[in-house]
Structure formats: C-alpha cells, structure tokens
Amino acid sequence: MSDRDLQVFGIDLGTTYSAIAYVDETGRPTVCRNTDSNETTPSVVFFENETNVVVGSVAKNSAIIDPDRVVSLIKRQMGSDAEFEFHGTTYTPESISALILKQLAQDAAAHTGREVTRAVITVPAYFGMLERSATKNAGRIAGLDVIGIVPEPVAAALHYEATTDAEDKTILVYDLGGGTFDTTVIRVSKDEIVVVCTDGDDHLGGADWDLRLRNHLLAKFLEQAPKGTEVEDDEEFLQSLTTTAEETKKQLSRAESRAVALRGAGVSARVEVTRAQFEDETRDLLDKTIDIVRRTLKTLQTKEPGAQIDDVLLVGGSTKMPAVAERLRAEFGWEPKLHDPDLAVAKGAALYALGRVVHREMQEASGSDVAEAVQEVARQTGISARALEDLATKQTRNVLPKAFGVKLVDTSDPDWRSKPTRHFVKHLVHANDSLPTEERLLEAVTVEEGQTGVEIELYEQSGVVAGPELSENKPINEGRGLIDGLPPLPVGSPVNIRMTVDDEGLLELTATEPSTGKSLDIKVRVSVRSDEEVEAATKVVAGITVTG
C-alpha cells in the first residue's frame, strides 16, 4: 500500500462556483486554494483557442468582452444531449465540466504537492441518475478515478456531523446555490446518514437573483439616460451589468443600500439600490423556495408521520442573503444555521471520500488485519485510527432522486394507433423511494390481437414533478428490449414487469410473458453517453491545456 493510494479529494462541482478539498494530517477537511488564492473557482470556461482554455475568474471576466467563447452555468445542462462548438471541436456538457474539474485537480495538485487521481464529486440531491452518470463521466473525461458521486446535502450533513457531534438528529438542509435549489431531510447519527426525502428546482439559484437585480439596474439606468438611448446591442455593457449585479447583490447581504456607478452607450449614471428594494424584486423567487420546503415537509409526513425537524442547515452561497433565514424563521419558526455555506459541501465530500478509501482498505484486509489496515492508514495520513474508523463505518443511505418507468399505450381512445400522444410513461419506482428500492411489479397487457412481440422501453422522469407525458420523461440509453418469437397472443394477454434500482443507480428490469415463460432482462446503469463517446472526449480534453 503506497502513500499515493490514500490520497483522495472531494469536489463540489457547482453551477457557479466549484471547490476541491482533502482531509489533512490533523483529520480536518481543508479546501485547496486556486491560483488566485481563492477557495472557490468560478465554474466558467473560456475557449481561448484550439488548444487552450481558461477556467475561473479570468474566464468569468472574459465573458464581458468575449461572451461567444465563454460557457457558464453548464451544470444546468448536465444529462442533456446539448453540444457546443469552439474552434472546430465539439464539446458536451460533460466535457466542459471536465475542463473545470481538470483545473480544480491542477490547483489541488499545486496546493498539496500530490497527484490528484481519485475523487468524489457531489451533485444536487434531486439530480436524476442521468445527471449523476453525466457527472461521473465528466470526472472520467478529466482523467479522474471517480470513486463516488454524493448528494450535496449528504456531504454538507457529513461535515456538520463531523464538526458539531450532532447526535441522532433530523435536519433539513436548505441549499440555495448559484443555479440550483434543493431541500433535503436527513437523519444524522454517528453510524448513519440517511436521506429521508428530497426536493428541489434545478433552475433556481443566485443567478436568478442576479438577473432580477440586473434588470432593475438597467431600468434605473435607462430612466436616467437621455430618451432613445439604445443599449441592447452593447454586449459589453450588458455583460458588465450582470457582473455588477452579482457584486451588488453580495454587498447587499451586509449593507442596507448600495450606490452603483454604471457606464454604457456613452451615458454615466448612478443608481442607488436598497436591500428592501432588492428583496421586493425577488420575493417571488424566495416564495418558490418556501413552497418547495413545504412540499418537502409534506413528503416527510407521508413517509414518516410525526417526524420533527431538529435543525435547519443553510448551505450554498445564496443563503448568505439575510432574507433567507428571516423568511424561514417567519414561516416555520426555525432558527436556521449558516453552516460554512460556501465550503461545507466540498469539505463533506472530502470526508466521505476518505471514508470510502478506508472502508475499502478495511474490506480488503481480512479478519484480524482490519485494525492493522486502519492503523496503516492512520500512520500514513497522520489521522487518528479512531477518526478514520468512524468515517469508514458511517453508512449513507439515499433515496431515488427521480422516478423510473416504462412506456405504455392508452388504448381507451379508439384512435390510439394514429395518436402518438397516447403513449405515456407508467412509473414503477418513485422519487424519494429509499435505495435500494423494493421490487416493484406492473402487470401490463398486450394491445394488438395476435401480437408476437412485446417491446419494453425505460424512461426516467425529467422534471421535478413526475408526470406521465413522454415529454416529461427521458428515454434511457440501452434501456430497451424486445420479447419476440411469441405465439400469436390474444389482445389483453398479461406481461409481468418487475423493476428495482440499487444504491448505485443500477436499474434492473425483468419482463415475462407468463404463458411461454419467455422473458427479457434489462440491466442498465443509466447514462446519456456510451463508453466510446466518453473515451473520445477524454482524448480531446487530455489534449487541451487548461489554465486558471
């Protein structure tokens, strides 16, 4: 066992900011600073030329003068088949995320003087299996060995437990980041971190607050500018307005009001914004988060009647807006705690990652050697054996983020054959089902007289709410198959479908035609890309120089 084998990192790949952490010799999770000496790096990529990309604050600033060559908020597109082209090369959301990861890994290597190969990457709790696998692929494309994908609130809860000794508590994590919002109820104890339920909105975050403030600043600017002033074509002004809006927003978390100097289209203006005004303009956004909290509490009551929330943790940079805690206090009577909102996720991921590595060492060592294996890790890392063992034996249990189902056809409409809209998705396993799921059964029936084959197609829910429409679901790559060669069956013959999903998102489906016993087995780890595509992207990214 070499020293290098134990080095492992936790990465918070955020919509707007990312961070990378490891557990230091004292057992403390530590965030690596980047080339700007900051603990977080803007998740922004600037495609400078064929072989060079810039990631971080320089890229973010480049957006002002070169918006067409800059990509931000890529996390919102993870799991989609979006494509981007720069300097003749095609990029996917995974490969663009990989460029961010590559920069983080380089920064961590410079910070620690160690090679960065193994990592755990975090994802929003309600990221479906498709988005999770896209995130894992992003890591692979960046050349990392991704030993785990962990929900952000689980990482935050792990860090909370490690730093506060919170024993047997039910906590609600309210995570409002740059691009996404989620609320998760987690039961935390010494031995276990159990996700009870989760909910969220993948298009709600600080960036939306920025946009509101930007529009407000723009309106005030135009009020002061001479009549007929045109700024729509002034990309540079509009981009800088977005940056100014974010800066001003952050300042308003501390100050009651700010004066902002704006210059564009040859006009200078001074705009005064108050926190009260800003809160007014964004109240509906905050309302949305409150609705989601209510929905989460409702799910909690359905799953565990009478369950109480002991603590509320605020994570994500946007929870520094005072309105968040104030509103939660007013609505629910809670006393929310700001818990290292910018870094808790990366730090928790680092703890989780180390726990996995020690766990593996313990599993590999047989019987009485287990204590020795832990001692060995303790010796090499400097972390106490006790602390390592605690980390390694802590179990985390998740819930299924999004529903899975099969495509069926509704034959109650006599014209169903000519109406593709009659196809819908029947969900068998549902969001917030504990993982691994219990086996779920569905008895489907054949729809044509004399049918000799049955086609099965798997879908994952794509939106936050699980609707049956095909457009509300995404087909799963390699998630289809056919039972064929059946004797002509009378219409309405049964087809039994069973489905389970394990901890790691491995979906297993068996469909059986009972009269012949013929069956179809589908076993898929949900993914948008094939291994070949991932490999090809890995080559492209390996050939690109990334700088901070």
Ligand SMILES: Nc1ncnc2c1ncn2[C@@H]1O[C@H](COP(=O)(O)OP(=O)(O)OP(=O)(O)O)[C@@H](O)[C@H]1O
């Ligand atoms: N002091 C502050 N006041 C208000 N907002 C802030 C403050 N500091 C940071 N933010 C905002 O927090 C957001 C970034 O938070 P964070 O880094 O937690 O998000 P992220 O991890 O990029 O996003 P996500 O978790 O949604 O993927 C940005 O929108 C940023 O403007």
Ligand SMILES: [Mg+2]
């Ligand atoms: Mg985040």
